[in-house]
Amino acid sequence: MAGAQHPSVTGMDERTLGRIDLILFDADYRDAKAAVEDSWRVAVMAADPRTRAAHERARAAAVAAANDRRDPTAPRVLTSTTMHRVALGVALFAGVVAVALLTTPRTSPLAVQDAMLPSGLLAVVAVTLLCWLEPRRANGSLWGSRVPAVIHLAFGCLWLLAAAGVFAFRWSEVSAFAALPAIAGLALLGCAGLAALILCGYAYRADRSGRQTGLARVTGDLIDQRDAPEVFDALDRWWSSAGPDALQQSGDRVRDVRREVLARLRAARLITERDEQLACWAPDPVKWSERRR
Secondary structure: OHHHHOOOOOOOOHHHHHHHHHHHHOOOOOOHHHHHHHHHHHHHHHHOHHHHHHHHHHHHHHHHHHHHHHOOOOOOOOOOOHHHHHHHHHHHHHHHHHHHHHHOOOOOOOOHHHHHHHHHHHHHHHHHHHHHHHHHHHOOOOOHHHOOOHHHHHHHHHHHHHHHHHHHHOHHHOOHHHHHHHHHHHHHHHHHHHHHHHHHHHHHHHHHOOOOOOOHHHHOOOOOHHHHHHHHHHHHHHHHHHHHHHHHHHHHHHHHHHHHHHHHHHHOOOOOHHHHHHHHHOOOOOOOOOOOO
8 A cells, every 4th residue: 555655644653553554455445435434443453453353353253153054064264363473474484594595605604415404394394384374364364465375486486496406506515425314405395395386376366366355355254145244244233332442442542543544545545635634524433333345
């Protein structure tokens, strides 16, 4: 979202700005009216990360209840926590280090023959974590559309190229006594690369489904989309208490965050300056409900 590159207009802290940008990045508003209507909900969820987590739990519970009525054996609705996002960071770090270990110069204290097995093991750890996280990445709960399927393609290509490069250009540096660990490392690296490419195919189809962003994100886990009204009704009930509670407990902060939301919407040219001014003058909402447009 373009507005994410603009400075705060209210002196808001960076963490809150990051939460605002993360929510707006995947909002997919149809028009200015939809964006303005959603600004209060975005403000409440960005003002307190616990509220956003509670909203996600309420959504997952509503979808799970609808799915259970359709099919008691339906898979559970997956959500993401801080642990899963940390696991994603570990996977990305391990994947990069796996390649970095094999790109050390010949004069490095770490010989390439000693780096091959650790490199292969790190690549396997990375692709295993990415496979485990894929259902959460695919349904948008991990980090919306900011973690696209292309990360699997990038890692797969990097690992395969690194393995091929070492075998083609640096295999002469491998001692006969260290050949077995080196071969094992290259085999692990190649297998991890192929697994990442296969995973990319599944991930790309998930990205094409469009259920990681906008309104599709709310009901994307339903096994029958005819149950969508039931999910929205359940979220309406959740908002009917969560919205007023947020204004009662920290009304000034929510209003400041909403001003920031509106400013970023205008910076992204999703709303006009007049839309922003009218929204700022509007009174606090009396009725709260889930977004529907």
